Each structure stands twice: as structure tokens, then as C-alpha cells.
Amino acid sequence: MPMEKSFNAAEAEARIYKKWEESGAFKAGANASRDETFSIMIPPPNVTGALHVGHAFNNTLQDILIRWHRMRGFDTLWQPGQDHAGIATQLQVEKMLAASxxxxxxxxxxxAFLGKVWEWKQQYGDTIISQLKRLGSSADWSRNAFTMSGAPNAPDGEDGNFHDAVIKVFVEMYNKGLIYRGKRLVNWDPHFETAISDLEVENTEVDGQMWHFKYPLAGGETYTYVEKDEDGNVVFTEERDYISIATTRPETMLGDGAVAVHHDDERYAPIVGKLCEIPVGPKEHRRLIPIITDEYPDMTFGSGAVKITGAHDFNDHEVAKRNNIPQYRLMDTRGAMRADGAPYSDEAAKAAEYAGGKDFTVQEIDAINLVPDEYRGLDRFEARKKVVEAIVAEGLAVMTEATDPRLGKAAVKAPVEPAEGGEMRTEEEQLVPLIEAKKIMQPFGDRSKVVIEPMLTDQWFVETSKIVEPALEAVRTGKTKIMPESGEKTYYHWLENIEPWCISRQLWWGHQIPVWYDLEGKAYCAPTEAEAVRQAHDLYKEKYPGREIVVEVGNAGEQKSSPDSAGRREEAITIAESGWSAEIEAGKLGSLFVELRRDPDVLDTWFSSGLWPIGTLGWPNWDESTSKYFPTDVLVTGQDILFFWVARMMMMQLAVVDDIPFHTVYLHDLVRDEKGKKMSKTTGNVIDPLVIIDEYGADALRFTNTAMASIGGVLKLSEDRIKGYRNFGTKLWNASRFAEMNGAVCGQTEIPTATATVNKWIIGETARVRETVDEALAAYRFNDAALALYAFVWGKVCDWYVEFSKPLILDGDEATKAETQKVMGWVIDQCLILLHPIMPFITEELWGTLAEDRSKMLVHADWPTYTMAELVDEKADAEMNWAISLIEGIRSARAQMNVPAGLYVPVVMQEAADAAKAALTSNETLIKRLARIGDITEAAEAPKGSITIPTNGATFALPLADIIDVDAEKARIEKVLGKLQKELGGLRGRLNNPKFVASAPDEVVEEAKGNLALREEEEAQLKAALARLAEIG
RNA sequence: GGGCGGUUAGCUCAGCGGUAGAGCACUACGUUGACAUCGUAGUGGCCACUGGUUCGAUCCCAGUACCGCCCA
Structure with missing residues (x-):
């Protein structure tokens, strides 16, 4: 039964994948024939995710490496899994709850909420896995990992131990002092109501406004404000009773703790150390703040004076810390103005005390709500409007002319002079508040897209500075290599300037921080609740020997009471140590009750995915069967997560198991559309890989991905290209179909011996492409591997070898026919093997079709190791290249001279060298056939009016005096000659230059000489041809 | 502002010391014994610009212009 005319990907892919999976072909160690391991950890996709072109690209490369190594007999593991994606998943489930x-x-x-999340995960969490399977990914799915597996509330079937690994690492790092908790200014996402890391903040330039306000000096003081030019000449003098401040965020004025000017700023020297008034809030409770000096203010920017709001700005925070300025928090977790605490008058009075010199703690300051009563509860942007209105109404805005260009679009056009046809303005200038239209950088949450609020909160941090050095060292010494090399530079730059990593998130979905506090705030970090209880128990037991200690874990918000061993219930449970001491002194006996409450926060998702390499392998309970895959070999991932993930894995693995997680990092760009634009739903340029697979097959998408994958290359995915590689698959299919129809012998275990030149030649070419592919893959030059295979399969096998074989198989003698059938079968098999890592489906299908008694499926076929040294026959190579050039020369000349394609023309050969004669003789049938020529005769002179085809070692003439136009042939030859002479000029120029001959490497000189000789021969042949044509006229 | 890249055929991209390649597109011809998802032939490039190093530069170095990306 003849094969179909093309590969039915839609039908075959699922069937083939099922066969692979059911046979355990992807299991770790499957097909291993040597001890070396090769392992890759998949960059875990979000459990909420669906396959996009980036995954498709990324997984194609991983699968190629894995399949290639597996076929080569390595003990191979491709570890799959998913990431729990804290914010994204929590959001998705919340949306689902709302929608339903x-x-x-x-x-x-x-x-209960976490129960819902787990339900959701079990229902939808496998989506991306089934999609990856459609791509052909040969991961060991039996080991699928999940970053939340083994969490305390995980349902059945989610019982891995990733959670244990995460908790263990946290506890160890805590005990080593690498993790700490503190009140720090963090990026607060008011939408998700959680802290996020600085990497999750996108700074974007937006149209903003800068307001200029007057902060009146306390007690109506005045000073002389003087401005000088560069040379020290006074250019402006004014008596002022205020200091001018510029701000883009007026609502934060309520929390100002000081006004700062630069040490060297002479303009404000007279008032440094004095107090000024924040020009907002109830008149009777205006707060006074000091004017201080610091290095931070930029004298050339704005007025040179800046307000310091330590709790809501990163720069201000530093200034406040340096100068011990109170940092008042103004907003709640949703970014609304605080509504807690006492009335404003009371709070302002407290603040005044601290401002007046009373000692304070961070907590005491944080408790103060300095939002005036009328602004409480307002959204921060609403509050901004009101604050501005109030200040302007009070006349404390800096005013300017309405024509001031700084006002931007709001500026009024300057009046036109009467001379220019305008009307002179007579009234006094109208003054307006100075609100500069300015581009400002604003921080946005990368997921929520809302404006991020710097917020002073309690958070957990990894002291990255203490673990960064080994991670830097590993790359510096080349132990881990990052490709492309520019990635290493970026890596150094970031790690050398690394900030503490905020790892706590105010979410529910995630690994809850394993720290319990007693009500004094003492922290107990332990892998289990029981262990924390024990720690607390031991601690108090030691302090109060002889007393019974009862430790209980409560939930935040509810007081817990518990009977002691004597059955007595504590009346007023006093937890503070001082309270206990008092009780002891009073001689009261009873048990001491300690209540513990667990930190409600969860860990940043990246903290757990930072442990992906060891966590997936079962650490800390791993054994040789899994630990042998660590360190892994290569990480293939997007360069956009170099910091998020790669750098953190480096730091974490080195900190935890003192080894690198992988020896190579292959970074790639984002996959873009064909014009190079980012794909986005709003732009509508998203290419869905599943739609592509449906239409063109997974192999076409994979080949496209592979061909795009140059190191550091830009990835522009175009459907035309995919279509082209689908066609390539069809080409392979049809060459196989031809082979099958003509008795090619597939499934041989030995390389067939060849006597025919063409067979020797293609065997050598096969060895050549095998070496090229291996070299390319070893160097992660996927595109080179793909292109070499494309050129070989289409350009060599299909275009030439299949054509050459036709006369041999169809018209040749039995021996030649049999030999050619064997060689062809072998060559096709080699194509399938070499292409399999890139195009697994079509090759596996052909593998099964072309021979019935294969010992293994292609997925486990042995990768060849033959070399060019063994298989290239120089003579056959030279002969075939000569034959090909002759055929091409004849075809080209015929086409250009409009010789009818169906016409078999006779040929006359002249000045033939022995090698050319021999090459012609041994390949005569196929040359005749492919060049469409008749009898070949030899003569001393070419017939008059013939077409000339020069070759190395012989000149050929097609005697077509009746058909051809002599002038056209002249023109054709002159054109060829023109090109040739340009080349000759270059070659001669070089060889005539003594410095070239002296300095260039010998082989280059030899090559140039050889080239020159060839070109000169060709030139002579063409000139002779022209001379003959000239005779005719 | 700091860092990292890019600029090669109409388009998308390789190449990165020895004088330029692929795919697509385009033009002409073609139902030649697997393939029209095809075949044959062809058109198309001062390799951004200016200097330098070199016997030789698309490739190395410096600068300029323009375009990206990351971080402030």
C-alpha cells in the first residue's frame, strides 16, 4: 500500500505521543547506555498558565537537548513541574469566586479559601502539561513537581515534599542570620495589599505634575533670599517668610518630618535649624518641622529644598534615617488615607511632642495617624486633589504668570505685540499657581498595574549581600557559564549592586512563614509548629524553673485561654514577662501561659522556585537515584528572569547545598511577532502555539523555533516561516515515500558499502552533516543544527541524491540497484535520526513506516558517531561536485538561452583532462538525465555557434547554432566574465602583494593560488568561446 | 542618567579577520517516473557612518547617528 502524499500531523501526533509515553520512553534513565547523566529542570510555568509561544520556544530547545542526549545513551532526566504563582493564582481564584x-x-x-485554591489547582493545574505534551515535550511526567506540594493543607495527590525543602531552607537561613525581619520601606501594591520585591515594580515615565508650595517659617520669621549666578553676582534678592518646596505628591505632605536643603546651599543657610510649617491641615494644629541639611537635595533641581516624608519615599527614607526624623505612615493597605487612631488634634499633639525632642520608637511613630479628619479614608489620589485645593485657597501655592511655559499645555499663549497685529494687554498680569507639567517616573505593580506606594511595614528579608559572593564567583570562574555572554555582564552588574530581597508577601496562597511569635514579639523559627512550641517552652522553662509552662498556638485576633495541668483556667492571662514577675513576686502559683501566633505572611513565590533544582529532586531527602542528576546541566530560560530566578537559584543552591545548580545557562529573548512587537492581547498580535500546531503540526513549529534560536538572537515568529518548515516536513515525507516505493532498505544496522560514486558521496555528506549537527548542538547553536539539516535533507538528499538515484535504481544493473537501495535506505534513516530531536513526530512516524522490524522506536534509536574521516571519499566528493557544477552550468546556460526544456541536446567536450573524463564516464547517465543532454562526443574544436559551459578540467559546448542568438550568448558570457574578472582582480591583487604572501597563513595563500588557477582556466575557456562567437559575427 | 545590545539582499535573520549566505518574497519557465506543501533558472548587498589597527576589516578598536532592552 503506497504511503499517503503527506504527513497527517493532526492524526498522528497524539497517537505517537501516547506510544512514547506508554512505553516509558521519557522516564529518567530510559535508553541510558552510559553512566554520564544529563539533566534539565524545566522553568516551571505558572500553574495558572496556558501555553504561549515563549513556552513553546523554550521547551523546544530543552526537548532537543534532552532527546539528543537520550539517543546518545546518557542517563537523562528532564524534570517537569509547575510553580504555584502566589499572586497570580490567588487573583485567579478570587475572580472565579466572584464570577460564580x-x-x-x-x-x-x-x-476555606486555600481549600478553594487547591480545588482550582486540581481542576485546571494540568492544562499546561497537556499543552506541553502536544508540543512533543519528552519530560519525565511521572516526576512532575509542584512548588506547593506537601504543604500542610495540600489534598491527596499533592504530597511531594517541596514544602519541606522550602521550610527547611528558611529555618536554616534564619538560624544562620541570612534571613531577618524588620520594619523597612518596601514597595507596596495597594491592589493586592501586599509587599512586592523591587523586581516586580515597573518604572514608567508618565505625564505628571509638580506643585510648588510655600512652607511658612515658624513665628513669622523672615530672611533674605539671594540668588547668584555662576560668577557670584547677585541676580535676585527677596525678603521671604517661607521656604519654597516642589513636590509631585502633595498628599504626602501630611507626613513630612522635615525640610532638607543641601549643606552647601547658601540661599537657605540663614534658616537652617529653624522650623517651618506644613501648609496643610487645620490651621490651629499646623505642624512645625525642622529645616535640616543633608547631601541628598539637589541644589539645581526645583527650589533646591525638599520635603522629607520618610514613610513614603525611598530617598526621603534614607534622609530620615540619617537625621533621625520621624516617619509618619499616612496610608492603609489599600492606599487610602488612614482612618484609624485618635482625632487629628490629638495625633498632631503627639507628633508635636516628638518633634519637640521627645524620644520615640518606630512603632510609636507608626501608630500616629497624621491625616486630618476631613481626609481620612479618602483614596490617595482624591486626597491629593483636596490638599492642593486647600493650599491654593490659602494662598500658599507659589504663583506664576499664566504664560509661564513650565505650565505646559495649561499655559496661556503670550499676548502678541500691537506691532505684530495683537492687542497690548493693559490689565495687570493674571497670576496662577505654579503647577509644572512634567514627565515623572512612576512605579507600577507588574501584575496589578496600579501605582506602587512605598510603605513602611514589617517584612522579612534575605540578606543577599551575605550569599551573593559564591554566586558571583561561580560565573566569574566559569563554573557556570551564561549564554550569551552579555548575560554574564548583566548578571555581574545586578549582583554587585544587590539589594536585600523582601521575601514576605501579605497573601494566603504560598508557603506560610515558619515563624511564631509570643505576645511579647519574641520570634520562634522552626520547621514545625510543635518545634516552635517546644522552643518557647524551653525558653520560659529556663527562665522560670519550677513553674509549669503552657504553650498554645492561637490564631491572630483571638485570645486563647487554656486550663493548666491542675485544671485551673487562668483568669487574666498575662503574657508579658513583667507581668509574670509580678505574679511570682506576689507568690501566686499557677501555670505560665504562653500564646504563640504564627506569622500570617507567606513567602515570595520566587523564594520557593529559587530552590527548584534541589526541591524537585527531593532534597533534603534525596538519595543517589535522584541526587545524581544534580548539579543539572543546562537551564534554558528567558533573559527577562535572569534576576528574578536565575541569580536567585544560583545564590540559594550555593547557600544551601554549596554547589551550582547548573553549569550552563542559556538565555533567550522574548518571542515576538513577525514585526518584532511584543505579543499582547490588547494589540491582538498573539500567536497561539496550539492553533499553529493544529494547522501546521508540532514539528513545523518546533523546527521554526529551532531555526530562530541563534545565540542572543531576536525571536520574531512569522507564520510564513512556519509554513515553510511544514513544507520541509512534507519534502522529507515524500523523499521517504519515494524511497519506500523504490525498494530502499531501511533498518540496516551497518553502514552499507558503496561502489558507485554517487553512493559514496552521499554517505560522506551524511557524515559531514552529522558532525555539523553535533558540533552545533554541543555549542547550543540550535539554528546552525536546523539549517544544516535543512540544507542536507532538502539540498543534498532530495535535490541531488534522489535524482541521481533514479537512473541507478530504475535503469541500473542489479548490483548497482541493490547497492543504491541499501544506501538510500540508510541515508533516509540517518535523516530521521538526525532530525528527530527537532521534528520528533514525523520522523517517528516514518521510522515506523519504512521498516517493520526495528529493534527500537526512533525516540530511543542510537545516535550515530561515524565521522567524515571514516566516510568521506575525497575522490567521490570531487567527482560529484564536478558533476553537479556541470549539470548546473548546462541548466543555467540552457535556461538563459531559452533552450526548450524538453530538448535533449548533444554535447561536445573539448580539452578534457583525465580526471574530468573519468568523472564524466562514471556519472554519465545521471549527468545526461539531469542536464537533459544527448550524446557526448569529444572534439578538438567546438562547433560554430554553440553555447559554452566551462568546467574545471574540460569545456563543454552545446551545438545549437539553429536555435540560439549569437549576441545573446555573447552577452551571457560577457556577464559571467565580468564577474569573474572582478574576482580575479581581487585574487591577483592579493597574490601580487608581497606582504600578503609573507604575512598571511600558508593555507590562505595556497587557497588563493588554487582559486586563481581555477578562475584563470575558466577565464581562458570563456575568452576562447567569445573568440569563436566573434568569428561568426 | 547608568548598564547591555543592535544596525548585513524588498522582508526575517545567519555569518564575525581571507573579499557575502539562508529562508521568505519577487521574475521567467515548467503537469520531467517522491513531492505544485513542487521543480529549474534568475534578479537583488559601498555588510549604518567616520576614523584607526592589519598584507587584508562586514568581522577587531575608537567615535558618530539611529533603534531596542534592562536598571535608576
Missing amino acids: GQPGRRDLGRE
Whole structure:
């Protein structure tokens, strides 16, 4: 039964994938024939995710490396899995709850909500896995990992131990002092109501406004404000009773703790150390703040004076810390103005005390709510408007002319002079508040897209500075190599300037921080609750020997009471140590009750994915069967997560198991559309890989991905290109179909011996492409591997070898026919093997079709190791190249001279060298056939009016005096000659230059000489041809 | 502002010391014994610009212009 005319990807792919999987072909160690391991950890896709072109690209490369190594007999593991994606998943589930009319997260409470998340995960979490399978990914799915597996509330089937690994690492790092908790200014996402890391903040330039306000000096003081030019000449003098401040965020004025000017700023020297008034809030409770000096203010920017709001700005925070300025928090977790605490008058009075010199703690300051009563509860942007209105109304805005260009679009056009046809303005200038239209950088949450608020909160941090050095060292010494090399530079730059990593998130979905506090705030970090209880128990037991200690874990918000061993219930449970001491002194005996509450925060998702390499392998409970895959070999991932993930894995693995996680990092760009634009739903240029697979097959998409994958290359995915590689698959299919129809012998275990030149030649070419592919893959030059195979399969096998074989198989003698059938079968098999890592489906299908008694499926076929040294026959190579050039020369000349394609023309050969004669004789049938020529005769002179085809070692003439136009042939030859002479000029120029001959490497000189000789021969042949044509006229 | 890249055929990209390649597109011809998802032939490039190093530069170095990306 003849094969179909093309590969039915839609039908075959699922069937083939099932066969692979059911046979355990992807299991770790499958097909291993040597001890060396090769392992790759998949960059875990979000459990909420769906396959996009980036995954498709990324996984194609990983799969190629894995399949290639597996076929080569390595003990191979491709570890798959998913990431729990804290914020994204929590958001998705909340949306689902809202959409289906179920109670929301807060109504459900933590436990119930997490139950919903797990349900959701079990229902949808496998989506991306099934999509990766459609791509042909040969990961060991039996080991699929999940970053939340083994968490305390995980349902059955989610019982890995990733959670244990995460918790263990946290505890160890805590005990080593690498993790700490502190009140720090963090990036706060008011939408998700959680801290996020600085990497999750996108700074974007937006149209903003800068307001200029007057902060009146306390007690109506005045000073002389003087401005000088560069030479020290006074250019402006004014008596002022205020200091002018510029701000882009007026609402934060409420929390100002000081006004700062630069040490060297002479303009404000007279008032440094004095107090000024924040020009907002109830008149009777205006707060006074000091004017201080610091290095931070830029004298050339704005007025040179800046307000310091330590709790809401990173720069201000530093200034406040340096100068011990109180940092007042103004907003709640949603970014609304605080509504807690006492009335404003009371709070302002407290603040005044601290401003007046009373000692304070960070907590005491944080408790103060300095938002005036009328602004409480307002959204921060609403509050901004009101603050501005109030200040302007009070006349404390800096005013300017309405024509001031700094006002931007709001500026009024300057009046036109009467001379220019305008009307002179007579009234006094209208003054308006100075609100500069300015581009400002604003921080946005990368997921929420809302404006991020710097917020002073308690958070957990990894002291990255203490673990960064080994990670830097590993790359510096080349132990881990990052490709492309520019990635290493970026890596150094970031790690050398690394900031502490905020790892706590105010979310529910994630690994809850394993720290419990007693009500004094003492922290107990332990892998389990029982262990924390024990720690607390031991601690107090030591302090109060002889007393019974009862430790209980409560939930935040509810006081817990518990009977002691004597059955007595504590009346007023006093937890503070001082309280206990008092009780002891009073001689009261009873048990001491210690209540513990667990930190409600969870860990940043990247903290767990930072442990991906060891966590997936079962650390800390791993054994040789899994630990042998560590360190892994290569990480293939997007360069956009170099910092998020790669750098953190480096730091974490080195900190935890003192080894690198991988020896090579292959970074790639984002996959873009064909014009180079980012794909986005809003632009509507998203290419869905599943749609592509449906239409063109997974192999076409994979080949396209491979061909795009040059090191550091830009990835522009175009459907035309995919279509082209689908066609390539069809080409392979049809060459195989031809082979099958003509008795090619597939499934041989030995390389067939060849006597025919063409067979020797293609065997040598096969060895050549095998070496090229291996070299390319070893160097991660996927595009080179793909292109070499494309050129070989299409350009060599299909275009030449299949054509050459036709006369041999169809018209040749039995021996030649049999030999050619064997060689062809072998060559096709080699094509399938070499292409399999890139195009697994079509090759596996052909592998099964072309021979019935294969010992293994192609997925486990042995990768060849033959070399060019063994298989290239120089003579056959030279002969075939000569034959090809002759055929091409004849075809080209015929086409240009409009010789009818169906016409078999006779040929006359002249001045033939022995090698050319021999080459012609041994390949005569196929040359005749492919060049469409008749009898070949030899003569001393070419017939008059013939077409000339020069070759190395012989000149050929097609005697077509009747058909051809002599002038056209002249023109054709002159054109060729023109090109030739340009080349000759270059070659002669070089060889005539003594310095070239002296300095260039010998082989280059030899090559040039050889080239020159060839070109000169060709030139002579063409000139002779022209001379003959000239005779005719 | 700091860092990292890019600029090669109409388009998308390789190449990165020895004088330029692929795919697509385009033009002409073609139902030649697997393939029209094809075949044959062809058109098309001062390799951004200016200097330098070198016997020789698209390739190395310096600068300029323009375009990206990352970080402030």
C-alpha cells in the first residue's frame, strides 16, 4: 500500500505521543547506555498558565537537548513541574469566586479559601502539561513537581515534599542570620495589599505634575533670599517668610518630618535649624518641622529644598534615617488615607511632642495617624486633589504668570505685540499657581498595574549581600557559564549592586512563614509548629524553673485561654514577662501561659522556585537515584528572569547545598511577532502555539523555533516561516515515500558499502552533516543544527541524491540497484535520526513506516558517531561536485538561452583532462538525465555557434547554432566574465602583494593560488568561446 | 542618567579577520517516473557612518547617528 502524499500531523501526533509515553520512553534513565547523566529542570510555568509561544520556544530547545542526549545513551532526566504563582493564582481564584457568586476570600477565611485554591489547582493545574505534551515535550511526567506540594493543607495527590525543602531552607537561613525581619520601606501594591520585591515594580515615565508650595517659617520669621549666578553676582534678592518646596505628591505632605536643603546651599543657610510649617491641615494644629541639611537635595533641581516624608519615599527614607526624623505612615493597605487612631488634634499633639525632642520608637511613630479628619479614608489620589485645593485657597501655592511655559499645555499663549497685529494687554498680569507639567517616573505593580506606594511595614528579608559572593564567583570562574555572554555582564552588574530581597508577601496562597511569635514579639523559627512550641517552652522553662509552662498556638485576633495541668483556667492571662514577675513576686502559683501566633505572611513565590533544582529532586531527602542528576546541566530560560530566578537559584543552591545548580545557562529573548512587537492581547498580535500546531503540526513549529534560536538572537515568529518548515516536513515525507516505493532498505544496522560514486558521496555528506549537527548542538547553536539539516535533507538528499538515484535504481544493473537501495535506505534513516530531536513526530512516524522490524522506536534509536574521516571519499566528493557544477552550468546556460526544456541536446567536450573524463564516464547517465543532454562526443574544436559551459578540467559546448542568438550568448558570457574578472582582480591583487604572501597563513595563500588557477582556466575557456562567437559575427 | 545590545539582499535573520549566505518574497519557465506543501533558472548587498589597527576589516578598536532592552 503506497504511503499517503503527506504527513497527517493532526492524526498522528497524539497517537505517537501516547506510544512514547506508554512505553516509558521519557522516564529518567530510559535508553541510558552510559553512566554520564544529563539533566534539565524545566522553568516551571505558572500553574495558572496556558501555553504561549515563549513556552513553546523554550521547551523546544530543552526537548532537543534532552532527546539528543537520550539517543546518545546518557542517563537523562528532564524534570517537569509547575510553580504555584502566589499572586497570580490567588487573583485567579478570587475572580472565579466572584464570577460564580461564591463568598469572597475574606468571607471564607484562610483555610476555606486555600481549600478553594487547591480545588482550582486540581481542576485546571494540568492544562499546561497537556499543552506541553502536544508540543512533543519528552519530560519525565511521572516526576512532575509542584512548588506547593506537601504543604500542610495540600489534598491527596499533592504530597511531594517541596514544602519541606522550602521550610527547611528558611529555618536554616534564619538560624544562620541570612534571613531577618524588620520594619523597612518596601514597595507596596495597594491592589493586592501586599509587599512586592523591587523586581516586580515597573518604572514608567508618565505625564505628571509638580506643585510648588510655600512652607511658612515658624513665628513669622523672615530672611533674605539671594540668588547668584555662576560668577557670584547677585541676580535676585527677596525678603521671604517661607521656604519654597516642589513636590509631585502633595498628599504626602501630611507626613513630612522635615525640610532638607543641601549643606552647601547658601540661599537657605540663614534658616537652617529653624522650623517651618506644613501648609496643610487645620490651621490651629499646623505642624512645625525642622529645616535640616543633608547631601541628598539637589541644589539645581526645583527650589533646591525638599520635603522629607520618610514613610513614603525611598530617598526621603534614607534622609530620615540619617537625621533621625520621624516617619509618619499616612496610608492603609489599600492606599487610602488612614482612618484609624485618635482625632487629628490629638495625633498632631503627639507628633508635636516628638518633634519637640521627645524620644520615640518606630512603632510609636507608626501608630500616629497624621491625616486630618476631613481626609481620612479618602483614596490617595482624591486626597491629593483636596490638599492642593486647600493650599491654593490659602494662598500658599507659589504663583506664576499664566504664560509661564513650565505650565505646559495649561499655559496661556503670550499676548502678541500691537506691532505684530495683537492687542497690548493693559490689565495687570493674571497670576496662577505654579503647577509644572512634567514627565515623572512612576512605579507600577507588574501584575496589578496600579501605582506602587512605598510603605513602611514589617517584612522579612534575605540578606543577599551575605550569599551573593559564591554566586558571583561561580560565573566569574566559569563554573557556570551564561549564554550569551552579555548575560554574564548583566548578571555581574545586578549582583554587585544587590539589594536585600523582601521575601514576605501579605497573601494566603504560598508557603506560610515558619515563624511564631509570643505576645511579647519574641520570634520562634522552626520547621514545625510543635518545634516552635517546644522552643518557647524551653525558653520560659529556663527562665522560670519550677513553674509549669503552657504553650498554645492561637490564631491572630483571638485570645486563647487554656486550663493548666491542675485544671485551673487562668483568669487574666498575662503574657508579658513583667507581668509574670509580678505574679511570682506576689507568690501566686499557677501555670505560665504562653500564646504563640504564627506569622500570617507567606513567602515570595520566587523564594520557593529559587530552590527548584534541589526541591524537585527531593532534597533534603534525596538519595543517589535522584541526587545524581544534580548539579543539572543546562537551564534554558528567558533573559527577562535572569534576576528574578536565575541569580536567585544560583545564590540559594550555593547557600544551601554549596554547589551550582547548573553549569550552563542559556538565555533567550522574548518571542515576538513577525514585526518584532511584543505579543499582547490588547494589540491582538498573539500567536497561539496550539492553533499553529493544529494547522501546521508540532514539528513545523518546533523546527521554526529551532531555526530562530541563534545565540542572543531576536525571536520574531512569522507564520510564513512556519509554513515553510511544514513544507520541509512534507519534502522529507515524500523523499521517504519515494524511497519506500523504490525498494530502499531501511533498518540496516551497518553502514552499507558503496561502489558507485554517487553512493559514496552521499554517505560522506551524511557524515559531514552529522558532525555539523553535533558540533552545533554541543555549542547550543540550535539554528546552525536546523539549517544544516535543512540544507542536507532538502539540498543534498532530495535535490541531488534522489535524482541521481533514479537512473541507478530504475535503469541500473542489479548490483548497482541493490547497492543504491541499501544506501538510500540508510541515508533516509540517518535523516530521521538526525532530525528527530527537532521534528520528533514525523520522523517517528516514518521510522515506523519504512521498516517493520526495528529493534527500537526512533525516540530511543542510537545516535550515530561515524565521522567524515571514516566516510568521506575525497575522490567521490570531487567527482560529484564536478558533476553537479556541470549539470548546473548546462541548466543555467540552457535556461538563459531559452533552450526548450524538453530538448535533449548533444554535447561536445573539448580539452578534457583525465580526471574530468573519468568523472564524466562514471556519472554519465545521471549527468545526461539531469542536464537533459544527448550524446557526448569529444572534439578538438567546438562547433560554430554553440553555447559554452566551462568546467574545471574540460569545456563543454552545446551545438545549437539553429536555435540560439549569437549576441545573446555573447552577452551571457560577457556577464559571467565580468564577474569573474572582478574576482580575479581581487585574487591577483592579493597574490601580487608581497606582504600578503609573507604575512598571511600558508593555507590562505595556497587557497588563493588554487582559486586563481581555477578562475584563470575558466577565464581562458570563456575568452576562447567569445573568440569563436566573434568569428561568426 | 547608568548598564547591555543592535544596525548585513524588498522582508526575517545567519555569518564575525581571507573579499557575502539562508529562508521568505519577487521574475521567467515548467503537469520531467517522491513531492505544485513542487521543480529549474534568475534578479537583488559601498555588510549604518567616520576614523584607526592589519598584507587584508562586514568581522577587531575608537567615535558618530539611529533603534531596542534592562536598571535608576
